[in-house]
Amino acid sequence: MAKVILDVDTGVDDAVAIILALNSPELEVMGITTVAGNVNVERATENTLKIVEFMGRNTPVFPGMGRPLWGELREDRESHGESGLGDAILPSPKLKPEACHAMDFVLQSIDVWGKELTIVATGPLTNLAMTILKEPQVALKVGRIISMGGYFGLTPYGRGNVLPFSEFNVFTDPLAADIVYHSGIEVIATGLDVTMNPRAQVDGQTYEEIGKMKTRNALLFTSLLGRLLVKEGAISLHDPLALSYAISSSILKTKRCTVEVELQGELTRGQTVVLEEDTERGINVAFDVDGEQFLSLIHERVLWR
Secondary structure, three states, X not given: OEEEEEEEOOOHHXXXXXXXXXXXXXXXXXXXXXXXXXXXXXXXXXXXXXXXXXXXXXXXXXXXXXXXXXXXXXXXXXXXXXXXXXXXXXXXXXXOOOOOOHHHHHHHHHHHHHHHEEEEEOOOOHXXXXXXXXXXXXXXXXXXXXXXXXXXXOOOOOOOOOEOOEOHHHHHXXXXXXXXXXXXXXEEEEXXXXXXXXXXXXXXXXXXXXXXXXXHHHXXXXXXXXXXXXXXXXXXXXXXHHHHHHHOHHHEEEEEEEEEEOOOOOOOOOEEEEEEEOOOOOEEEEEEEOHHHHHHHHHHHHHOO
16 A cells, blocks of 8 residues: 655645545555645645545645745636635535644655655645755655646647646746756656546546436536536546556556756746656656546546445
8 A cells, every 4th residue: 555645736636636545445645735726725725624524534634835936826716716626515624734834744754654655746846846945855765756747748639728838737836846857756747748638538428427426426526527628628637647646557658758847938937848758867757548447447436436
């Protein structure tokens, strides 16, 4: 059983990723840290607690950084709604966040579990970049980081979702992504190249079928993600796909790439530029996905529970 920390900016697809993680026996979720991204960090923390409580769990939640290292926060209310949870209505949580800061929890966890620990980051990488800046030796101690972020131009499916070549999480804090990518930590970057592959998306017909299931989780799923279907014509499950790699590495194919991050520019902020492929340096970038295996996980562990 892999020990994982989830680092989230809980909007709609983070919520699905949390449900998938908590329902996966391959994973032991040691804690969840929150960061500003889709919504501000206070809202991300509250939303995370709502989902944990919805699941009947008491997984500890640790609030983290409230703004990017570089630039101002730009929340994505069009995709995630005012609350961050789309059209889902969940009661205010009775669970409370931990007093310990996310960064300190990560450092403590690395000290205890070291290379056994996987961090799955589905928001901007601000918390992890700050952890590296505070204690650079974590790069030698932690197992790996699985990150949802970036558009690398390795497939015909992806495209920028903020700027023409920039993905939201990296655009929100490009400096943080740059720090993590160059830290020496093993990074698996799950970007728009694979999350927008039609084989891994929920189309309109499947969405309607899910709506007929009437399970508690299926009803939550459709209320969380319905506005994405209206906006995009299909639902890309960005964050659950990144999380799924921690469950089964066979879901994604990756290649080793040297990647640089554009830190500024009216049209290029947050662009992740692949300079070389198949090098010993760099990070592991996902370029193909077993959509059938991934969507089976969603049906079995998110919708039917």
